[in-house]
Amino acid sequence: MQTAPDPDQIVHEPSAEFVDSTNVSEFMREYGIADYDELIERTTTNLEGVDDSGVEWFWDTLPDYLDIDFYTEYDQVRDDSDGPQFSEWYPGGELNLAHNVVDRHAESDAEKRNTVACIWEGEPGDVREITYHELARQSNKVANYLESVGIDTGDTVGLYMPMVPEVISILYGCFKVGAIAVPIFSGFGVDATATRIEDSECSVLFTGDGFYRRGKPLTLKESADDAIDQAGHVEHTVVYDRLGDDVDIPWQERDEWFADAVETQDDAYDTKSLPSNQESMLLYSSGTTGKPKGIVHTHAGVQMQCAK
Known part of the structure:
Protein backbone atom coordinates (compact mmCIF):
# COMPACT_ATOMS: atom_id res chain seq x y z
CA MET A 1 0.00 0.00 0.00
CA GLN A 2 1.40 3.39 -1.01
CA THR A 3 1.98 5.76 1.89
CA ALA A 4 0.88 9.39 1.77
CA PRO A 5 3.65 11.91 1.05
CA ASP A 6 5.09 13.91 3.93
CA PRO A 7 3.29 17.30 3.87
CA ASP A 8 6.40 18.96 5.35
CA GLN A 9 8.73 17.65 2.66
CA ILE A 10 10.16 20.36 0.40
CA VAL A 11 9.74 19.26 -3.22
CA HIS A 12 11.15 22.41 -4.82
CA GLU A 13 13.17 25.35 -3.59
CA PRO A 14 13.77 28.21 -6.04
CA SER A 15 17.22 29.71 -6.36
CA ALA A 16 18.07 32.97 -4.62
CA GLU A 17 18.45 34.61 -8.03
CA PHE A 18 14.93 33.60 -9.03
CA VAL A 19 13.45 34.81 -5.74
CA ASP A 20 15.19 38.18 -6.13
CA SER A 21 13.76 38.57 -9.64
CA THR A 22 10.10 38.17 -8.61
CA ASN A 23 7.55 40.97 -8.40
CA VAL A 24 6.84 40.26 -4.74
CA SER A 25 10.55 40.60 -3.88
CA GLU A 26 10.65 43.92 -5.72
CA PHE A 27 7.64 45.12 -3.70
CA MET A 28 9.28 44.04 -0.46
CA ARG A 29 12.48 45.87 -1.31
CA GLU A 30 10.50 49.01 -2.23
CA ASP A 52 3.16 51.77 5.70
CA SER A 53 1.08 48.97 7.20
CA GLY A 54 -2.46 47.66 7.29
CA VAL A 55 -5.14 46.56 4.86
CA GLU A 56 -6.02 50.11 3.82
CA TRP A 57 -2.39 51.03 3.19
CA PHE A 58 -1.70 47.95 1.05
CA TRP A 59 -4.76 48.21 -1.18
CA ASP A 60 -4.31 51.97 -1.53
CA THR A 61 -0.66 51.50 -2.49
CA LEU A 62 -1.30 48.75 -5.01
CA PRO A 63 -3.01 50.81 -7.77
CA ASP A 64 -0.08 53.25 -7.89
CA TYR A 65 2.51 50.49 -7.59
CA LEU A 66 0.89 48.53 -10.44
CA ASP A 67 0.21 51.72 -12.44
CA ILE A 68 -3.53 51.01 -12.66
CA ASP A 69 -5.15 53.85 -14.58
CA PHE A 70 -8.48 55.11 -13.21
CA TYR A 71 -10.63 57.36 -15.40
CA THR A 72 -12.03 58.79 -12.16
CA GLU A 73 -10.14 58.44 -8.89
CA TYR A 74 -11.82 56.53 -6.06
CA ASP A 75 -13.14 58.29 -2.96
CA GLN A 76 -11.81 55.71 -0.51
CA VAL A 77 -10.10 52.34 -0.58
CA ARG A 78 -13.10 50.43 0.69
CA ASP A 79 -16.50 50.88 2.22
CA ASP A 80 -17.04 48.15 4.81
CA SER A 81 -19.93 49.85 6.60
CA ASP A 82 -22.07 46.74 6.06
CA GLY A 83 -19.35 44.48 7.42
CA PRO A 84 -15.98 43.34 6.00
CA GLN A 85 -17.61 40.48 4.11
CA PHE A 86 -19.64 43.03 2.11
CA SER A 87 -16.81 45.46 1.42
CA ALA A 98 -9.56 46.59 -21.26
CA HIS A 99 -8.14 50.11 -21.12
CA ASN A 100 -5.46 49.10 -18.62
CA VAL A 101 -4.43 45.86 -20.28
CA VAL A 102 -4.86 46.69 -23.98
CA ASP A 103 -5.92 50.19 -25.03
CA ARG A 104 -3.28 52.35 -23.39
CA HIS A 105 -0.51 50.10 -24.74
CA ALA A 106 -1.97 50.41 -28.26
CA GLU A 107 -2.16 54.20 -28.41
CA SER A 108 -0.32 55.86 -31.31
CA ASP A 109 2.49 57.14 -29.07
CA ALA A 110 2.68 54.08 -26.79
CA GLU A 111 6.01 52.30 -26.56
CA LYS A 112 4.35 48.87 -26.73
CA ARG A 113 1.97 49.67 -29.63
CA ASN A 114 3.71 47.33 -32.07
CA THR A 115 5.05 44.96 -29.44
CA VAL A 116 3.75 41.40 -29.52
CA ALA A 117 1.04 40.90 -26.90
CA CYS A 118 0.31 37.25 -27.70
CA ILE A 119 2.34 34.45 -29.27
CA TRP A 120 0.14 31.49 -30.15
CA GLU A 121 0.94 28.08 -31.58
CA GLY A 122 -1.79 25.67 -32.62
CA GLU A 123 -1.48 21.92 -32.36
CA PRO A 124 -0.86 21.49 -36.12
CA GLY A 125 2.09 23.89 -35.75
CA ASP A 126 0.52 27.10 -37.06
CA VAL A 127 1.94 30.16 -35.31
CA ARG A 128 0.47 33.65 -34.93
CA GLU A 129 1.77 36.78 -33.25
CA ILE A 130 -0.63 39.59 -32.30
CA THR A 131 0.56 43.07 -31.32
CA TYR A 132 -1.18 45.35 -28.84
CA HIS A 133 -2.36 47.53 -31.73
CA GLU A 134 -3.89 44.53 -33.53
CA LEU A 135 -5.46 43.25 -30.32
CA ALA A 136 -7.05 46.62 -29.61
CA ARG A 137 -8.52 46.84 -33.10
CA GLN A 138 -9.88 43.29 -32.93
CA SER A 139 -11.36 43.91 -29.48
CA ASN A 140 -13.04 47.04 -30.80
CA LYS A 141 -14.66 45.00 -33.56
CA VAL A 142 -15.99 42.55 -30.98
CA ALA A 143 -17.33 45.44 -28.88
CA ASN A 144 -19.10 46.95 -31.89
CA TYR A 145 -20.61 43.58 -32.78
CA LEU A 146 -21.90 43.10 -29.24
CA GLU A 147 -23.56 46.48 -29.23
CA SER A 148 -25.08 45.76 -32.66
CA VAL A 149 -26.99 42.80 -31.15
CA GLY A 150 -28.10 44.72 -28.07
CA ILE A 151 -25.45 43.79 -25.51
CA ASP A 152 -25.01 46.48 -22.86
CA THR A 153 -23.33 46.96 -19.50
CA GLY A 154 -24.17 44.11 -17.14
CA ASP A 155 -25.29 41.65 -19.85
CA THR A 156 -23.62 38.25 -19.97
CA VAL A 157 -21.72 36.78 -22.94
CA GLY A 158 -20.62 33.14 -23.11
CA LEU A 159 -17.24 31.97 -24.44
CA TYR A 160 -17.33 28.26 -25.36
CA MET A 161 -14.30 28.51 -27.60
CA PRO A 162 -11.35 26.52 -28.90
CA MET A 163 -7.94 27.79 -27.81
CA VAL A 164 -7.33 30.43 -30.48
CA PRO A 165 -6.06 34.03 -30.16
CA GLU A 166 -9.54 35.39 -30.89
CA VAL A 167 -10.52 34.36 -27.37
CA ILE A 168 -8.44 37.30 -26.10
CA SER A 169 -10.15 39.85 -28.33
CA ILE A 170 -13.58 38.46 -27.43
CA LEU A 171 -12.76 38.74 -23.74
CA TYR A 172 -11.57 42.34 -23.96
CA GLY A 173 -14.38 43.24 -26.34
CA CYS A 174 -16.77 42.20 -23.59
CA PHE A 175 -14.92 44.34 -21.05
CA LYS A 176 -15.01 47.36 -23.35
CA VAL A 177 -18.82 47.42 -23.49
CA GLY A 178 -19.20 46.46 -19.83
CA ALA A 179 -20.52 42.99 -20.59
CA ILE A 180 -19.81 40.14 -18.18
CA ALA A 181 -17.70 37.45 -19.84
CA VAL A 182 -18.61 33.84 -18.98
CA PRO A 183 -15.75 31.50 -19.98
CA ILE A 184 -16.87 27.89 -20.48
CA PHE A 185 -14.19 25.19 -20.89
CA SER A 186 -14.34 23.73 -24.40
CA GLY A 187 -13.78 20.26 -22.95
CA PHE A 188 -17.09 20.34 -21.08
CA GLY A 189 -19.92 18.15 -22.26
CA VAL A 190 -23.45 19.23 -23.00
CA ASP A 191 -24.80 19.13 -19.44
CA ALA A 192 -21.94 21.09 -17.89
CA THR A 193 -22.10 23.69 -20.65
CA ALA A 194 -25.89 23.99 -20.42
CA THR A 195 -25.70 24.50 -16.65
CA ARG A 196 -23.44 27.53 -17.08
CA ILE A 197 -25.50 29.00 -19.93
CA GLU A 198 -28.72 28.55 -17.99
CA ASP A 199 -27.36 30.08 -14.80
CA SER A 200 -25.67 33.07 -16.47
CA GLU A 201 -28.53 33.61 -18.95
CA CYS A 202 -26.16 34.72 -21.72
CA SER A 203 -27.93 35.77 -24.92
CA VAL A 204 -24.74 35.66 -27.02
CA LEU A 205 -22.43 32.65 -27.22
CA PHE A 206 -19.07 32.61 -28.98
CA THR A 207 -18.02 29.12 -30.02
CA GLY A 208 -16.14 27.33 -32.80
CA ASP A 209 -16.69 24.60 -35.31
CA GLY A 210 -14.14 22.57 -33.37
CA PHE A 211 -10.48 22.19 -32.44
CA TYR A 212 -7.53 19.82 -32.88
CA ARG A 213 -6.48 17.31 -30.27
CA ARG A 214 -3.66 14.81 -30.74
CA GLY A 215 -3.70 15.51 -34.44
CA LYS A 216 -7.40 14.89 -34.94
CA PRO A 217 -10.17 17.44 -35.54
CA LEU A 218 -12.86 17.35 -32.87
CA THR A 219 -16.15 19.16 -33.33
CA LEU A 220 -17.55 21.62 -30.81
CA LYS A 221 -20.56 23.15 -32.53
CA GLU A 222 -22.92 20.19 -31.95
CA SER A 223 -22.26 20.32 -28.20
CA ALA A 224 -22.94 24.05 -28.21
CA ASP A 225 -26.23 23.54 -30.05
CA ASP A 226 -27.35 20.77 -27.71
CA ALA A 227 -26.44 22.85 -24.65
CA ILE A 228 -28.39 25.84 -25.99
CA ASP A 229 -31.40 23.62 -26.71
CA GLN A 230 -31.23 22.41 -23.11
CA ALA A 231 -30.56 25.77 -21.44
CA GLY A 232 -32.24 28.33 -23.67
CA HIS A 233 -31.41 32.07 -23.47
CA VAL A 234 -28.91 32.20 -26.38
CA GLU A 235 -30.20 34.27 -29.30
CA HIS A 236 -26.94 34.76 -31.22
CA THR A 237 -24.18 32.20 -31.78
CA VAL A 238 -20.91 33.39 -33.30
CA VAL A 239 -18.92 30.49 -34.77
CA TYR A 240 -15.15 30.69 -35.24
CA ASP A 241 -13.86 28.70 -38.22
CA ARG A 242 -10.94 26.68 -36.84
CA LEU A 243 -11.28 23.44 -38.80
CA GLY A 244 -12.21 24.80 -42.22
CA ASP A 245 -13.24 22.06 -44.64
CA ASP A 246 -12.16 19.27 -42.29
CA VAL A 247 -15.68 18.89 -40.88
CA ASP A 248 -19.30 19.57 -41.67
CA ILE A 249 -21.25 21.21 -38.87
CA PRO A 250 -24.96 21.82 -38.30
CA TRP A 251 -26.21 25.37 -38.81
CA GLN A 252 -29.01 27.20 -37.03
CA GLU A 253 -30.87 30.41 -37.80
CA ARG A 254 -29.14 32.10 -34.84
CA ASP A 255 -25.64 31.22 -36.15
CA GLU A 256 -23.16 33.53 -37.83
CA TRP A 257 -19.52 33.01 -38.75
CA PHE A 258 -17.01 35.04 -36.74
CA ALA A 259 -15.64 36.48 -39.98
CA ASP A 260 -19.08 37.80 -40.97
CA ALA A 261 -20.24 38.94 -37.54
CA VAL A 262 -17.05 40.48 -36.14
CA GLU A 263 -14.48 41.08 -38.87
CA THR A 264 -16.88 43.33 -40.78
CA GLN A 265 -17.27 45.72 -37.82
CA ASP A 266 -15.59 49.11 -37.34
CA ASP A 267 -12.21 48.79 -35.60
CA ALA A 268 -12.71 51.96 -33.54
CA TYR A 269 -14.58 52.00 -30.23
CA ASP A 270 -14.66 54.26 -27.16
CA THR A 271 -14.08 51.94 -24.22
CA LYS A 272 -16.61 52.55 -21.45
CA SER A 273 -15.70 54.11 -18.13
CA LEU A 274 -17.17 51.79 -15.51
CA PRO A 275 -17.51 51.77 -11.71
CA SER A 276 -14.74 49.95 -9.86
CA ASN A 277 -17.13 47.24 -8.72
CA GLN A 278 -18.67 46.65 -12.16
CA GLU A 279 -18.67 42.90 -12.87
CA SER A 280 -16.17 41.80 -15.54
CA MET A 281 -16.24 37.99 -15.43
CA LEU A 282 -18.37 35.20 -14.06
CA LEU A 283 -16.19 32.15 -13.47
CA TYR A 284 -17.80 28.92 -12.34
CA SER A 285 -16.47 26.40 -9.87
CA SER A 286 -15.93 22.86 -11.08
CA GLY A 287 -19.16 21.45 -9.69
CA THR A 288 -17.43 18.38 -8.26
CA THR A 289 -19.07 18.87 -4.85
CA GLY A 290 -22.43 20.18 -6.04
CA LYS A 291 -23.91 22.58 -8.54
CA PRO A 292 -21.26 24.91 -10.07
CA LYS A 293 -21.14 28.26 -8.32
CA GLY A 294 -20.62 31.54 -10.15
CA ILE A 295 -17.68 33.58 -8.86
CA VAL A 296 -17.79 37.26 -9.75
CA HIS A 297 -14.70 39.31 -10.65
CA THR A 298 -14.88 43.10 -10.96
CA HIS A 299 -12.97 45.49 -13.21
CA ALA A 300 -10.88 46.77 -10.30
CA GLY A 301 -10.69 43.59 -8.28
CA VAL A 302 -9.39 41.26 -10.97
CA GLN A 303 -6.48 43.58 -11.75
CA MET A 304 -5.44 43.90 -8.12
CA GLN A 305 -5.96 40.27 -7.14
CA CYS A 306 -4.11 38.75 -10.12
CA ALA A 307 -1.11 40.98 -9.53
CA LYS A 308 -1.21 40.42 -5.79
Whole structure:
Protein backbone atom coordinates (compact mmCIF):
# COMPACT_ATOMS: atom_id res chain seq x y z
CA MET A 1 0.00 0.00 0.00
CA GLN A 2 1.40 3.39 -1.01
CA THR A 3 1.98 5.76 1.89
CA ALA A 4 0.88 9.39 1.77
CA PRO A 5 3.65 11.91 1.05
CA ASP A 6 5.09 13.91 3.93
CA PRO A 7 3.29 17.30 3.87
CA ASP A 8 6.40 18.96 5.35
CA GLN A 9 8.73 17.65 2.66
CA ILE A 10 10.16 20.36 0.40
CA VAL A 11 9.74 19.26 -3.22
CA HIS A 12 11.15 22.41 -4.82
CA GLU A 13 13.17 25.35 -3.59
CA PRO A 14 13.77 28.21 -6.04
CA SER A 15 17.22 29.71 -6.36
CA ALA A 16 18.07 32.97 -4.62
CA GLU A 17 18.45 34.61 -8.03
CA PHE A 18 14.93 33.60 -9.03
CA VAL A 19 13.45 34.81 -5.74
CA ASP A 20 15.19 38.18 -6.13
CA SER A 21 13.76 38.57 -9.64
CA THR A 22 10.10 38.17 -8.61
CA ASN A 23 7.55 40.97 -8.40
CA VAL A 24 6.84 40.26 -4.74
CA SER A 25 10.55 40.60 -3.88
CA GLU A 26 10.65 43.92 -5.72
CA PHE A 27 7.64 45.12 -3.70
CA MET A 28 9.28 44.04 -0.46
CA ARG A 29 12.48 45.87 -1.31
CA GLU A 30 10.50 49.01 -2.23
CA TYR A 31 8.87 49.14 1.22
CA GLY A 32 11.69 47.74 3.35
CA ILE A 33 9.99 44.42 4.13
CA ALA A 34 12.51 41.83 5.29
CA ASP A 35 10.76 38.50 4.78
CA TYR A 36 7.46 36.76 4.00
CA ASP A 37 6.20 36.84 7.58
CA GLU A 38 6.73 40.59 7.75
CA LEU A 39 5.00 40.97 4.36
CA ILE A 40 1.87 39.28 5.70
CA GLU A 41 1.95 41.31 8.91
CA ARG A 42 2.51 44.67 7.17
CA THR A 43 -0.25 44.12 4.60
CA THR A 44 -2.90 42.85 7.03
CA THR A 45 -2.25 44.64 10.33
CA ASN A 46 -2.11 48.29 11.38
CA LEU A 47 1.23 48.30 13.19
CA GLU A 48 1.85 50.95 15.82
CA GLY A 49 4.39 53.48 14.60
CA VAL A 50 4.51 52.01 11.06
CA ASP A 51 2.64 54.20 8.58
CA ASP A 52 3.16 51.77 5.70
CA SER A 53 1.08 48.97 7.20
CA GLY A 54 -2.46 47.66 7.29
CA VAL A 55 -5.14 46.56 4.86
CA GLU A 56 -6.02 50.11 3.82
CA TRP A 57 -2.39 51.03 3.19
CA PHE A 58 -1.70 47.95 1.05
CA TRP A 59 -4.76 48.21 -1.18
CA ASP A 60 -4.31 51.97 -1.53
CA THR A 61 -0.66 51.50 -2.49
CA LEU A 62 -1.30 48.75 -5.01
CA PRO A 63 -3.01 50.81 -7.77
CA ASP A 64 -0.08 53.25 -7.89
CA TYR A 65 2.51 50.49 -7.59
CA LEU A 66 0.89 48.53 -10.44
CA ASP A 67 0.21 51.72 -12.44
CA ILE A 68 -3.53 51.01 -12.66
CA ASP A 69 -5.15 53.85 -14.58
CA PHE A 70 -8.48 55.11 -13.21
CA TYR A 71 -10.63 57.36 -15.40
CA THR A 72 -12.03 58.79 -12.16
CA GLU A 73 -10.14 58.44 -8.89
CA TYR A 74 -11.82 56.53 -6.06
CA ASP A 75 -13.14 58.29 -2.96
CA GLN A 76 -11.81 55.71 -0.51
CA VAL A 77 -10.10 52.34 -0.58
CA ARG A 78 -13.10 50.43 0.69
CA ASP A 79 -16.50 50.88 2.22
CA ASP A 80 -17.04 48.15 4.81
CA SER A 81 -19.93 49.85 6.60
CA ASP A 82 -22.07 46.74 6.06
CA GLY A 83 -19.35 44.48 7.42
CA PRO A 84 -15.98 43.34 6.00
CA GLN A 85 -17.61 40.48 4.11
CA PHE A 86 -19.64 43.03 2.11
CA SER A 87 -16.81 45.46 1.42
CA GLU A 88 -17.08 47.66 -1.66
CA TRP A 89 -13.61 48.31 -3.05
CA TYR A 90 -12.51 51.66 -4.52
CA PRO A 91 -16.01 53.25 -4.39
CA GLY A 92 -16.41 56.36 -6.53
CA GLY A 93 -13.65 55.23 -8.88
CA GLU A 94 -14.14 54.43 -12.57
CA LEU A 95 -11.88 52.43 -14.85
CA ASN A 96 -11.94 49.64 -17.42
CA LEU A 97 -9.93 46.45 -17.46
CA ALA A 98 -9.56 46.59 -21.26
CA HIS A 99 -8.14 50.11 -21.12
CA ASN A 100 -5.46 49.10 -18.62
CA VAL A 101 -4.43 45.86 -20.28
CA VAL A 102 -4.86 46.69 -23.98
CA ASP A 103 -5.92 50.19 -25.03
CA ARG A 104 -3.28 52.35 -23.39
CA HIS A 105 -0.51 50.10 -24.74
CA ALA A 106 -1.97 50.41 -28.26
CA GLU A 107 -2.16 54.20 -28.41
CA SER A 108 -0.32 55.86 -31.31
CA ASP A 109 2.49 57.14 -29.07
CA ALA A 110 2.68 54.08 -26.79
CA GLU A 111 6.01 52.30 -26.56
CA LYS A 112 4.35 48.87 -26.73
CA ARG A 113 1.97 49.67 -29.63
CA ASN A 114 3.71 47.33 -32.07
CA THR A 115 5.05 44.96 -29.44
CA VAL A 116 3.75 41.40 -29.52
CA ALA A 117 1.04 40.90 -26.90
CA CYS A 118 0.31 37.25 -27.70
CA ILE A 119 2.34 34.45 -29.27
CA TRP A 120 0.14 31.49 -30.15
CA GLU A 121 0.94 28.08 -31.58
CA GLY A 122 -1.79 25.67 -32.62
CA GLU A 123 -1.48 21.92 -32.36
CA PRO A 124 -0.86 21.49 -36.12
CA GLY A 125 2.09 23.89 -35.75
CA ASP A 126 0.52 27.10 -37.06
CA VAL A 127 1.94 30.16 -35.31
CA ARG A 128 0.47 33.65 -34.93
CA GLU A 129 1.77 36.78 -33.25
CA ILE A 130 -0.63 39.59 -32.30
CA THR A 131 0.56 43.07 -31.32
CA TYR A 132 -1.18 45.35 -28.84
CA HIS A 133 -2.36 47.53 -31.73
CA GLU A 134 -3.89 44.53 -33.53
CA LEU A 135 -5.46 43.25 -30.32
CA ALA A 136 -7.05 46.62 -29.61
CA ARG A 137 -8.52 46.84 -33.10
CA GLN A 138 -9.88 43.29 -32.93
CA SER A 139 -11.36 43.91 -29.48
CA ASN A 140 -13.04 47.04 -30.80
CA LYS A 141 -14.66 45.00 -33.56
CA VAL A 142 -15.99 42.55 -30.98
CA ALA A 143 -17.33 45.44 -28.88
CA ASN A 144 -19.10 46.95 -31.89
CA TYR A 145 -20.61 43.58 -32.78
CA LEU A 146 -21.90 43.10 -29.24
CA GLU A 147 -23.56 46.48 -29.23
CA SER A 148 -25.08 45.76 -32.66
CA VAL A 149 -26.99 42.80 -31.15
CA GLY A 150 -28.10 44.72 -28.07
CA ILE A 151 -25.45 43.79 -25.51
CA ASP A 152 -25.01 46.48 -22.86
CA THR A 153 -23.33 46.96 -19.50
CA GLY A 154 -24.17 44.11 -17.14
CA ASP A 155 -25.29 41.65 -19.85
CA THR A 156 -23.62 38.25 -19.97
CA VAL A 157 -21.72 36.78 -22.94
CA GLY A 158 -20.62 33.14 -23.11
CA LEU A 159 -17.24 31.97 -24.44
CA TYR A 160 -17.33 28.26 -25.36
CA MET A 161 -14.30 28.51 -27.60
CA PRO A 162 -11.35 26.52 -28.90
CA MET A 163 -7.94 27.79 -27.81
CA VAL A 164 -7.33 30.43 -30.48
CA PRO A 165 -6.06 34.03 -30.16
CA GLU A 166 -9.54 35.39 -30.89
CA VAL A 167 -10.52 34.36 -27.37
CA ILE A 168 -8.44 37.30 -26.10
CA SER A 169 -10.15 39.85 -28.33
CA ILE A 170 -13.58 38.46 -27.43
CA LEU A 171 -12.76 38.74 -23.74
CA TYR A 172 -11.57 42.34 -23.96
CA GLY A 173 -14.38 43.24 -26.34
CA CYS A 174 -16.77 42.20 -23.59
CA PHE A 175 -14.92 44.34 -21.05
CA LYS A 176 -15.01 47.36 -23.35
CA VAL A 177 -18.82 47.42 -23.49
CA GLY A 178 -19.20 46.46 -19.83
CA ALA A 179 -20.52 42.99 -20.59
CA ILE A 180 -19.81 40.14 -18.18
CA ALA A 181 -17.70 37.45 -19.84
CA VAL A 182 -18.61 33.84 -18.98
CA PRO A 183 -15.75 31.50 -19.98
CA ILE A 184 -16.87 27.89 -20.48
CA PHE A 185 -14.19 25.19 -20.89
CA SER A 186 -14.34 23.73 -24.40
CA GLY A 187 -13.78 20.26 -22.95
CA PHE A 188 -17.09 20.34 -21.08
CA GLY A 189 -19.92 18.15 -22.26
CA VAL A 190 -23.45 19.23 -23.00
CA ASP A 191 -24.80 19.13 -19.44
CA ALA A 192 -21.94 21.09 -17.89
CA THR A 193 -22.10 23.69 -20.65
CA ALA A 194 -25.89 23.99 -20.42
CA THR A 195 -25.70 24.50 -16.65
CA ARG A 196 -23.44 27.53 -17.08
CA ILE A 197 -25.50 29.00 -19.93
CA GLU A 198 -28.72 28.55 -17.99
CA ASP A 199 -27.36 30.08 -14.80
CA SER A 200 -25.67 33.07 -16.47
CA GLU A 201 -28.53 33.61 -18.95
CA CYS A 202 -26.16 34.72 -21.72
CA SER A 203 -27.93 35.77 -24.92
CA VAL A 204 -24.74 35.66 -27.02
CA LEU A 205 -22.43 32.65 -27.22
CA PHE A 206 -19.07 32.61 -28.98
CA THR A 207 -18.02 29.12 -30.02
CA GLY A 208 -16.14 27.33 -32.80
CA ASP A 209 -16.69 24.60 -35.31
CA GLY A 210 -14.14 22.57 -33.37
CA PHE A 211 -10.48 22.19 -32.44
CA TYR A 212 -7.53 19.82 -32.88
CA ARG A 213 -6.48 17.31 -30.27
CA ARG A 214 -3.66 14.81 -30.74
CA GLY A 215 -3.70 15.51 -34.44
CA LYS A 216 -7.40 14.89 -34.94
CA PRO A 217 -10.17 17.44 -35.54
CA LEU A 218 -12.86 17.35 -32.87
CA THR A 219 -16.15 19.16 -33.33
CA LEU A 220 -17.55 21.62 -30.81
CA LYS A 221 -20.56 23.15 -32.53
CA GLU A 222 -22.92 20.19 -31.95
CA SER A 223 -22.26 20.32 -28.20
CA ALA A 224 -22.94 24.05 -28.21
CA ASP A 225 -26.23 23.54 -30.05
CA ASP A 226 -27.35 20.77 -27.71
CA ALA A 227 -26.44 22.85 -24.65
CA ILE A 228 -28.39 25.84 -25.99
CA ASP A 229 -31.40 23.62 -26.71
CA GLN A 230 -31.23 22.41 -23.11
CA ALA A 231 -30.56 25.77 -21.44
CA GLY A 232 -32.24 28.33 -23.67
CA HIS A 233 -31.41 32.07 -23.47
CA VAL A 234 -28.91 32.20 -26.38
CA GLU A 235 -30.20 34.27 -29.30
CA HIS A 236 -26.94 34.76 -31.22
CA THR A 237 -24.18 32.20 -31.78
CA VAL A 238 -20.91 33.39 -33.30
CA VAL A 239 -18.92 30.49 -34.77
CA TYR A 240 -15.15 30.69 -35.24
CA ASP A 241 -13.86 28.70 -38.22
CA ARG A 242 -10.94 26.68 -36.84
CA LEU A 243 -11.28 23.44 -38.80
CA GLY A 244 -12.21 24.80 -42.22
CA ASP A 245 -13.24 22.06 -44.64
CA ASP A 246 -12.16 19.27 -42.29
CA VAL A 247 -15.68 18.89 -40.88
CA ASP A 248 -19.30 19.57 -41.67
CA ILE A 249 -21.25 21.21 -38.87
CA PRO A 250 -24.96 21.82 -38.30
CA TRP A 251 -26.21 25.37 -38.81
CA GLN A 252 -29.01 27.20 -37.03
CA GLU A 253 -30.87 30.41 -37.80
CA ARG A 254 -29.14 32.10 -34.84
CA ASP A 255 -25.64 31.22 -36.15
CA GLU A 256 -23.16 33.53 -37.83
CA TRP A 257 -19.52 33.01 -38.75
CA PHE A 258 -17.01 35.04 -36.74
CA ALA A 259 -15.64 36.48 -39.98
CA ASP A 260 -19.08 37.80 -40.97
CA ALA A 261 -20.24 38.94 -37.54
CA VAL A 262 -17.05 40.48 -36.14
CA GLU A 263 -14.48 41.08 -38.87
CA THR A 264 -16.88 43.33 -40.78
CA GLN A 265 -17.27 45.72 -37.82
CA ASP A 266 -15.59 49.11 -37.34
CA ASP A 267 -12.21 48.79 -35.60
CA ALA A 268 -12.71 51.96 -33.54
CA TYR A 269 -14.58 52.00 -30.23
CA ASP A 270 -14.66 54.26 -27.16
CA THR A 271 -14.08 51.94 -24.22
CA LYS A 272 -16.61 52.55 -21.45
CA SER A 273 -15.70 54.11 -18.13
CA LEU A 274 -17.17 51.79 -15.51
CA PRO A 275 -17.51 51.77 -11.71
CA SER A 276 -14.74 49.95 -9.86
CA ASN A 277 -17.13 47.24 -8.72
CA GLN A 278 -18.67 46.65 -12.16
CA GLU A 279 -18.67 42.90 -12.87
CA SER A 280 -16.17 41.80 -15.54
CA MET A 281 -16.24 37.99 -15.43
CA LEU A 282 -18.37 35.20 -14.06
CA LEU A 283 -16.19 32.15 -13.47
CA TYR A 284 -17.80 28.92 -12.34
CA SER A 285 -16.47 26.40 -9.87
CA SER A 286 -15.93 22.86 -11.08
CA GLY A 287 -19.16 21.45 -9.69
CA THR A 288 -17.43 18.38 -8.26
CA THR A 289 -19.07 18.87 -4.85
CA GLY A 290 -22.43 20.18 -6.04
CA LYS A 291 -23.91 22.58 -8.54
CA PRO A 292 -21.26 24.91 -10.07
CA LYS A 293 -21.14 28.26 -8.32
CA GLY A 294 -20.62 31.54 -10.15
CA ILE A 295 -17.68 33.58 -8.86
CA VAL A 296 -17.79 37.26 -9.75
CA HIS A 297 -14.70 39.31 -10.65
CA THR A 298 -14.88 43.10 -10.96
CA HIS A 299 -12.97 45.49 -13.21
CA ALA A 300 -10.88 46.77 -10.30
CA GLY A 301 -10.69 43.59 -8.28
CA VAL A 302 -9.39 41.26 -10.97
CA GLN A 303 -6.48 43.58 -11.75
CA MET A 304 -5.44 43.90 -8.12
CA GLN A 305 -5.96 40.27 -7.14
CA CYS A 306 -4.11 38.75 -10.12
CA ALA A 307 -1.11 40.98 -9.53
CA LYS A 308 -1.21 40.42 -5.79
